[in-house]
Amino acid sequence: MNQSKNLALGITTFAIFLFLLGPLAIIFVASFEPTSVLQFPPTGFSLEWYRNIFSVSAFMDTFKLSMVVSLLGNLCALLLGIPAAYALSRFDFRGKGVLNALFVSPILIPGTVLGFTFLRYLIVSYSLPLEAALFVGHTIIMLPFIIRVIASSMANFDFSIEEAAMNLGSSRVGAFFRVIIPNIKSGIIAGVLIAFLESFNNVDISVFLTGPGISTLPIQMLTYVEHYFDPTVAAISVLLMIFTALFMFVIERLVGLSHFTKR
Amino acid sequence: MKRSGRYFLLLPGLLFLSIFMIIPLVLTISSTFLEDGSFTIAGYMNFLTDAYFLDILTTTLFVALTTTFFCIVLAFPVAYYISKINGSKKALLLMLAIFPLLVSPIVRSFSWMIILGRNGLLNDLLLSIGIIQEPLTILYTPVAVAIGLVHLFLPLMIVTLVGVMENIDSDYIRAAESLGASKTTAFLKVMFPLCMPGLLIGSTLVFVGSFTAYTTPALLGGQQRVISTFLYQNAITLNDWNTAAMIATIMIVLTFVVTGIFQKIATMLNPGGS
Amino acid sequence: MTLLSLDQVTVAYQKQDILKDFQLNIEKGQLISLLGPSGCGKTTTLRLIAGFIDAKEGRFTFDGQDYTKVPVSKRNFGFVFQNYALFPHLSVYDNIAFGLKLRKKSKTDIEKRVKQVLEVVNLIGFENRYPKELSGGQRQRVAIARALIIEPDLLLFDEPLSNLDANLRESMRVEIRRIQQELGITTVYVSHDQEECFSISDQVAIMNNGVIEQLHTPAHIYRYPKTRFVAEFIGFKNFIAFSDRQDQGDHLLMTAGSHTFQVTKHENSEAGMTGAIRPDDLQLLLETGQAERPNHVSGTIKICTFLGRSYQCTVETTLGTFTVNATIAQPLAIGTAVTLLFPEDKIVVVQ
Amino acid sequence: MTLLSLDQVTVAYQKQDILKDFQLNIEKGQLISLLGPSGCGKTTTLRLIAGFIDAKEGRFTFDGQDYTKVPVSKRNFGFVFQNYALFPHLSVYDNIAFGLKLRKKSKTDIEKRVKQVLEVVNLIGFENRYPKELSGGQRQRVAIARALIIEPDLLLFDEPLSNLDANLRESMRVEIRRIQQELGITTVYVSHDQEECFSISDQVAIMNNGVIEQLHTPAHIYRYPKTRFVAEFIGFKNFIAFSDRQDQGDHLLMTAGSHTFQVTKHENSEAGMTGAIRPDDLQLLLETGQAERPNHVSGTIKICTFLGRSYQCTVETTLGTFTVNATIAQPLAIGTAVTLLFPEDKIVVVQ
């Protein structure tokens, strides 16, 4: 390997990481600003805005709902997505291309459009309660990520272990649970994580599917910044970052992060 | 397994998507072609002949394509670097690359305001080292929007590209070098075309994301409207759902056209690929 | 006693028939190999027997019962996959115990039998490793152990040795044969390696294009290939197209151009007009001028390459180009005039 | 004239040395093979020469110049990868033209030369196909053409035939040799297939553990392996540990147990105390009672397996177990008493 070219590549990478992470660092530092104006460098150090997060009950309430919707929707997307991902990567059949496109389509349709369609049909025409519609909408936006990630973890999969299991006396369904699922576990975890982020941060669909007593954290944050310009949302972001870093640390310990790359 | 079993596995997801998304979407879109019960494309003609609308459309397209382009340019070295290293360093870098995905776009935009503003960090820095005498105007220009969007979507592109690059046999690069290609040439002529599948997915995600982005252009952009603002205005402010649905349809069609063109370009650059 | 029979079986992928009116009977306790070029349908046959694919037509009988519709999990056949197909998430012990656990055996029983079979495949001490921590040969043996432990009524091997190097391959095939004979398990063995099939089998079926061209003992096939395809496949590199054929008691008198050949008759010699001979059996004579005599053809050396045991020389003659393995000390110069002798008991007439 | 020399080269991955004080000189125009077991460092040597990896210590000289620091792209060496490494996104034509385009040749020049080299590898008419539309052998030839067209100063082959079946393999190696000789390109060829290396090379280097154990012509190595490792590697399956050794003019008198062996001397016979003989060279005598005579050992048959050309029998004797390939019509029953004859010119004394 050519050392100097490698060095150049390393420096470029470092610079790009600076671009990616610098703004997050600024948010981190600025969140300790004592005054009500987010600024950098901060004028002092205060945990005022962290305190504020816990004193405004709406932040906690919406955080809880966001977690519930993202987790339940994720579960539902898994139940729908795993069989589909399996069929799409295991078999060749007519219409596979179309079905593939169909399952990816929620990514390709502008969020505002989806949100507005959900509002119009799920809530108005189908008369689903708000919570249900929110849950359905989030399931739909998570589905393509779940399917994509899991299908690609099965793309290079050697399905002969499934035949081996059947040959040894396992039913087809039994074989799926005994040998397929354990071997795509990390793909499933990666899929779950990416889908979760996609859902947890979603604004454009949630904004149509919230109502009395029902709102998600990003929507609450948006509402908050309509009226305030204090560092509270920065503080929330910092908390989420720490929360995520811990979560990623655990994932890395469990399965290794390289599975994220298998999209 | 019996053939029908395959479809049975797809059925739950398919039904779910059809009932809750496809049918509503088709109904929404088809209603825009109906006026008093008969087929019409008059509404669309109005849009497509309106210089103002076309201006918004081309601006948005331009911003989205520029963002996609810069994401590609910036993601490549990072992804290449990550795909070449091993072990815990790789895990760490991947983790760091994904990290920004978790921070709310609003908050990220705030940070860019602090950096790019008239009295922002960037101007302070440039002024203090004497590169410029007058503060640059970056914030509230399309440049700021593009920077914000690139920041927003770069992680997606990096992650997708690392995925393909990891699976590209480094012997291709060696083969090119042994035939006389410099590292750069080998990268451009071999690595780049072979990354097409990942590039395609990445570009699609970035393009759709920036084409439909709302928060970032609103916060970092200047007076120039983007199409999602326009959609939002019609749907929410004016409560004109029919117009909104038309804009939505145009957006969907454009998305499909652009991703189709991406596909074409990818096939052109990597005709042997699957 | 016929244990297994495939009767007029047709298998198709999409619209294309892969096996057509396929016929195969296997005796109890025997090891039969399927040998043939890539894509001829060996794996397909095995997968059909295992039940992974369905026949479009025909019957599959096993031990007197119609097995055509019996599901994979009820067949109790052991299958050793080409790529082993070990369960990556299970330890060696759990891989091997998998089949027994499904059969709800008691824990102590399972432990006992896993230990036994581990002894058979010589893997005691590897119980807690995972497949990725094993060498190729060890994986191979786990795959065999996993198939053996369920005491299968039939063992199916799909190119189980193809990924191993020459030395390991040889020792493994001796092992497989030993186990098979010790336990008396009827076995179908697929490979594209001639020597492997020949050394391990009671019977060899040479397949071509979804059809068995010849089914016989290894030694018989080696000496008396029935068709040109079989001959070519098992190393008869030289062919002579005869123009005339006369039956003369225990031998045939064949004509090709101006040359005559005397050929010992054998059971396959019925109808063919093509003579086949191995490079090893063809003799290279340095004397010339004998071309008039039967079974002699004169020619010139085109190229000689060293093979180790011998030199392989290509000789150009009026009947075409022949390859001969000659035990000579030095390579012959290009253009050297030589005579080829076709021993009468080594030429085989094939269809 | 020495074209290429590796002088005291050490290569390490991470902390582990793979090649240590490695020494190799290659004459201009020669084809030299590196032969050795998996993991011995063949690929590493090739990659070092190509410039894909750097040596930790030592010098690499090419054509009189120090090449240690010359970058890959400036070496002008053709490399044919084990897996071909054809550019999947380029047609056959563009794959082959790749190197010339980088050299900024004119379009017509490129066209002419691609056509020439396509003729050499016999692929006229395949210009517009993509790699995935080619068979294994065709891909192989594209890979060779792509390396040839830049008129490399050195051709490097890394197990180029390992993925092909026996027939294709044989015809390809003849092709490679022909091209190499026609164009007179110095070539380093890596393989773990003995026969392949022997048939194609001017010189063979037998490697073990990052060291060349023997470097000589194929015929010489075949007959006179220098060490036990080399002997074993090239098919000497039988070894005798001698306890005594007496030099007697043109031969040696060796003792093992109560047996004496007369062994023809040759240049490698210097120091060793181990005798080696091939299964093919060992003779199986059905008469018994000759065990008193030199070079004769009596024993009993343990197992006989059919090999095709012959039967391979394992014979148990007081000196250990021997493997012999016997040209017999029927396998011998287990337990048959036999005598083994070790021809004096076939036993080799190795270190």
Place this chain on the structure above:
Amino acid sequence: ACGQSGSNGEDAPTDLVVSTWGFAEDFFNEEVYAPFEEEHNVNIVVDIGNNAERLNRIRQGTANIDVIYLSDYYAQQGIDEGLFAPIDRSNIPNIDDLYELAQAPLGEEYGPAYTVGQFGIAYNPDEVDADIASWADLWDESLANNITLPNITATTGPMFLDAASTVAGEESFNEDAAFAELTALKSNVVKEYDRTSDFVNMFSQGEIVAGPFMEMYLNDLIAAVPNTQFVTPEEGAYAVLNTVNVVEGSDNQELAEAFINWHLSAEVQEASAKAKIDSPVNQTVELSAEEAEGITYGEETINDLKLLDMQFVNEQSAQWIDRWNREIAN
């Protein structure tokens, strides 16, 4: 809301759904909702969002909202579309204590304004050469690239349009003149703002030094730029009226009216004012000078505020937005 309206008030509390903006939630929970819940055995559920979003929910009928707070601009749209129930003023006696402009800004049938704001100009005197005293001063060349405007879709958008017409010298509103005048202003505008926080943001970062602004947010500006000045322009400031209405089809009409009455009470009005959350419209509220700092207070001030005809605004808004998009926002 729920079906079983509060007949036996003792046990299950009735749900009263209140749709509002989502600022000062803690204040409202403690000072407004809690006492009311206590007294009426009610459970208040809030629906949060901006004017447009919440109005849309009512349009779609996707939420059973009883009481809705909206700015007059959006409230008028609701009225025009028949989304609000006529109120029974006798159930809201506190209306009588309100300033006249707050009592029935959109007609006798509909809800009162519970607060009034002043829409004037805020600026940073340290960065502005000459003092700003009138709307017309925003056109001064010295402010090039230094001001912001409310987006036409914001509540205050039409007010500034009206101001532009006045600056153009028109006695009554002249659309063309207003747009021409705005076009002339473009070189001073950095960017328009959609939400007040954007203004605060730009102002504190030094991106702008002046702009049309609602006085009720002044404290936020002062926190960022202590010297901030708010002026009532010579041509007159505008009244931003935030109204409260009962939604058509509410099962809890009386309860809703009681709630509105409670919010108009001197008690709540005074607490809001003192917490600097909403300027009072109840005339009986007395504030010290200090308490009145940063809010819109005093009969004189309030009676001088200009009012737009929201019905007219609504009729024109689609056209204004279109013109704004094409002529101003690019």
